[in-house]
Amino acid sequence: MKIRKLLSLLIIFVFGLAIAVSCTPSQPTSNYASTTPAKTSPIQMGFSAWPGWLPWQVAQEEKLFAANKVKVDLKWFDGYLDSINALAAGQLDANTQTLNDTISSIAAGAEQVIVLVNDNSTGNDKIIVRDGIKTIGDLKGKRIGVEVGTVDHFLLLLGLKKAGLSATDVQIQPLETGIAAAAFVAGQIDAAAVFAPFTTKALQRPGSKELFSSKDFPGAIPDHLVVTRKMIEERPQDVQALVNTWFDTLDFMKKNPEKSLSILSKRAGVSVQEYKQYDAGTKIFTIQDNLKAFSPGKDMHSLSYAAQEVSKFLVELKLIKTAPDLTKLFDDRFVKTYSQN
Structure with a gap:
């Protein structure tokens, strides 16, 4: 009888302890140092x-x-x-x-x-031009391949603005970056705004050169x-x-x-x-x-x-x-x- 009573008291104690622990508010995490994933989905x-x-x-x-x-x-x-x-x-x-x-x-x-x-970027975004284009001013009226809305479009506009030109002063050819590099090499456009590694492809055109790059606009x-x-x-x-x-x-x-x-x-x-x-x-x-x-x-x-x-x-x-x-x-x-x- 005593054993059953003691066992009952023990069960009541453990059950009460479980309730107390479960009702204790969890402490907020101060940082995200843990690398345990919150979910298993990739x-x-x-x-x-x-x-x-x-x-x-x-x-x-x-x-x-x-x-x-x-x-x-x-x-x-x-x-x-x-x-x-x-x-x-x-x-x-x-x-x-x-x-x-x-x-x-x-x-x-x-x-x-x-x-x-x-x-x-400290130079890997470039405006690459064909032979005969020596200054940003020479881009006026030229066909420039660029993936519109991307960072190289932004770089191109920065360069044009610095030279007192705008997007309306050139002929923007909307092309995906890799396609712009290929079109430039094929002689279909006068310049290409591209980033590495597509710069390597663009510079395969004979006489081509870098006109300006992200190196000219630090932190941009x-x-x-x-x-x-x-x-x-x-x-x-x-x-x-x-x-x-x-x-x-x-x-x-x-x-x-x-x-x-x-x-x-x-x-x-x-x-x-x-x-x-x-x-x-x-x-x-x-x-x-x-x-x-x-x-x-x-x-x-x-x-x-x-x-x-x-x-x-x-x-x-x-x-x-x-x-x-x-x-x-x-x-x-x-x-x-x-x-x-």
Whole structure:
């Protein structure tokens, strides 16, 4: 009898303890250091042919996503603009995009957030011209191939504005970047606004040369990892894992340069020697560079300042109707968490 009574009391105690524990409010997480995925479905992530984004191929082949406990379905896009449209249409959870293209998407109603700076273009975006064109002024009336609405269109307009010209002073030929490079080599257009690795293709035309590049406009073309706001709200641990994977990938590339170059050049469709030429035209951002970029500033090296300038420029050129709300465009919590850990 005593045993049954003791057992009953024990059961009552354990049951009461379980209720007490279950009713205790859970403490909010102070950061996103955990790499445990909130869901098991893979992140749909897009990337395309740009030296600052190709390291994601290294992350995939070296299983660095898995090392950070995040499932990623990495999708390659031959056309950069297609990846932008896919994210805006809800077909992707994350994508690699430039600042101006992300602002354009937000102006159109997309809910997107920049969580990481991959790089700054320092020469790999170029305006390449045929023989006989020596100055930006010589572009007046010429046929220029460019993927309308992309970063190289933006660069072209920056150059024209600097020379006192506008888009109406030239003949814009709307062409996907790879097609623009091929059309230029075939002699169908006078100039092409292209980015690496398509610059290598365009420069195969005899007598062709670089007229100006992103090197002439420092900080104007930052490249990012962009995620949907839904991803941040529902799967912050996975966003953190993506950011962690990026920096782990940079560490791997530093320790394994030959193997990494082989992966990068193969994905870009060029030789290792050709790929090495892209290094000077792309500044890959370290964690310190990221922290600085996300900080307030008064020049194009600060993302908040650059976003305001780019937004005004896009409105001025009527690429967007009105300037969007940029207050929620950047989220630096993930790079800060990586830095702290």
